[in-house]
Amino acid sequence: DIQMTQSPSSLSASVGDRVTITCQASQDINNYLNWYQQKPGKAPKLLIYDASNLEPGVPSRFSGSGSGTDFTFTISSLQAEDLATYYCQQYGDHPPYTFGQGTKLEIK
Amino acid sequence: EVQLLESGGGLVQSGGSLRLSCAASGFTFSNYAMSWVRQAPGKGLEWVSVISGSGGTTYYADSVKGRFTISRDNSKNTLFLQMNSLRAEDTAVFYCAQGGTRAHTYGSHDSWGQGTLVTVSS
Numbered sequence: 546d547i548q549m550t551q552s553p554s555s556l557s558a559s560v561g562d563r564v565t566i567t568c569q570a571s572q573d574i575n576n577y578l579n580w581y582q583q584k585p586g587k588a589p590k591l592l593i594y595d596a597s598n599l600e601p602g603v604p605s606r607f608s609g610s611g612s613g614t615d616f617t618f619t620i621s622s623l624q625a626e627d628l629a630t631y632y633c634q635q636y637g638d639h640p641p642y643t644f645g646q647g648t649k650l651e652i653k
Numbered sequence: 654e655v656q657l658l659e660s661g662g663g664l665v666q667s668g669g670s671l672r673l674s675c676a677a678s679g680f681t682f683s684n685y686a687m688s689w690v691r692q693a694p695g696k697g698l699e700w701v702s703v704i705s706g707s708g709g710t711t712y713y714a715d716s717v718k719g720r721f722t723i724s725r726d727n728s729k730n731t732l733f734l735q736m737n738s739l740r741a742e743d744t745a746v747f748y749c750a751q752g753g754t755r756a757h758t759y760g761s762h763d764s765w766g767q768g769t770l771v772t773v774s775s
Contacts, residue, residue: 579762
């Protein structure tokens with residue numbers, strides 16, 4: 546099975562900061578990687594698909610990059626409403642479709 | 654607008670059974686793979702199972718294989734998860750999630766329901 550290592554597990558940043566989260570796959574997953582946002586008490590929401598494509602309606606301050614085994618998720622200018630936990634997830638050719646451990650983002 | 658509405662969660666004793674349902678609307682249900690994803694209290698997301706649009710292909714996480722069965726009724730736009738031999742560690746919010754239309758996108762979860770809580774008492 547493919548393992549996803551996501552870091553950091555938590556971070557605290559100020560409004561306006563640039564925030565970066567990384568995700569590493571245990572083997573090549575091409576670009577079969579999504580990033581989700583989960584606000585407290587809510588269902589996850591897809592932000593980025595295929596590693597770098599912004600889901601329609603998602604603010605442009607969110608972006609993703611990478612291919613193969615190393616991926617990055619960035620919030621260019623943090624907003625207060627971005628308080629959430631963020632997950633990467635690989636969906637390669639075969640299940641299981643594994644998630645990263647999550648990054649809990651707090652606003653200073 | 655895609656809508657997914659789970660139901661069927663509740664409190665069950667260890668060793669018991671429960672059947673979850675997910676009513677879908679806003680898209681051509683039979684074209685899309687569907688998954689169940691769960692989240693134990695205070696924990697991360699764990700993919701549980703996926704079924705292809707036709708229902709002919711299913712996959713399971715090792716942690717539920719042999720105990721859970723995913724199915725769908727395309728005439729009623731409904732996804733199911735039959736859960737048998739439940740354990741305390743199955744306690745979680747269960748989400749249904751829309752996948753893609755092609756095999757390599759089955760696990761790409763574009764839309765999610767609000768979740769239904771399953772509590773297994775020991």
